[in-house]
Amino acid sequence: xxxxxxxxxxxxxxxxxxxxxxxxxxxxxxxxxxxxxxxxxxxxxxxxxxxxxxxxxxxxxxxxxxxxxxxxxxxxxxxxxxxxxxxxxxxxxxxxxxxxxxxxxxxxxxxxxxxxxxxxxxxxxxxxxxxxxxxxxxxxxxxxxxxxxxxxxxxxxxxxxxxxxxxxxxxxxxxxxxxxxxx
Numbered sequence: 707x708x709x710x711x712x713x714x715x716x717x718x719x720x721x722x723x724x725x726x727x728x729x730x731x732x733x734x735x736x737x738x739x740x741x742x743x744x745x746x747x748x749x750x751x752x753x754x755x756x757x758x759x760x761x762x763x764x765x766x767x768x769x770x771x772x773x774x775x776x777x778x779x780x781x782x783x784x785x786x787x788x789x790x791x792x793x794x795x796x797x798x799x800x801x802x803x804x805x806x807x808x809x810x811x812x813x814x815x816x817x818x819x820x821x822x823x824x825x826x827x828x829x830x831x832x833x834x835x836x837x838x839x840x841x842x843x844x845x846x847x848x849x850x851x852x853x854x855x856x857x858x859x860x861x862x863x864x865x866x867x868x869x870x871x872x873x874x875x876x877x878x879x880x881x882x883x884x885x886x887x888x889x
Contacts, residue, residue, distance in 0.1 A: 708780050711742060712790065716769055716797035721805075723798075724829060727757075727765030729836030730798075732843050734768060744776035754844065759877055769798040854887050 715737045723730035731754060739750050753775065757767035773794030777787045816822045858880055865871040865879075 708744070708776065709790075709793065712744075712773060712776060712794055713797050715742070716773075716794045717801060719765075719769075720798040720801035723765060723802075725833030725836045727763045727768065728840045729833055730765040731768070731840035732836065734765075734772065735843055738772055738776065742776075744779060745772060749775060751844065766795060766798060769794040858883050858887070 719730055719733050719737070723733055735750055738744050739747055745753070750772075753768055753771045754764070757764045757771060760767050770791045773790040773792070774787045776794075777790030778784075782790070813822075861883070862876055862880055865876060866873075871879075
């Protein structure tokens with residue numbers, strides 16, 4: 707039963723997750739953590755952090771990790787957990803692939819249509835709202851922001867903005883700072 711539920715949830719997330727991975731996070735949390743209780747809030751927070759640091763889109767990365775963890779928490783062996791990862795990754799990608807395929811066929815014919823332009827203008831603020839919802843969702847008791855975290859954030863912001871530091875180097879430096887400060 708969990709297999710069909712995972713397939714349904716991630717097909718739905720893939721279909722309605724406009725705005726990319728960060729916009730999907732609130733949809734993912736609503737189903738995976740709150741509705742079905744496949745993973746805990748702490749596990750979700752950890753998965754989001756890992757998904758941000760690994761190469762690739764956060765929505766797909768989190769789907770892969772959540773598929774594995776949900777199947778593992780259901781008591782299945784490791785090989786079935788890998789299949790859970792594959793299922794959720796496939797399910798979250800399939801709707802976008804099919805939509806882009808269909809849109810690319812019709813877009814060249816309708817790109818100057820005023821209704822199509824108006825629809826794209828309407829999607830922009832919705833996307834910003836979904837990303838903002840993801841940011842607010844991650845502000846929970848497991849992610850308490852103390853002054854030390856704020857200092858790391860401020861330094862990372864300045865290093866990125868002023869000095870154009872490479873993101874990978876910034877992640878390594880933030881990790882080292884976290885080890886030094888919180889250990």
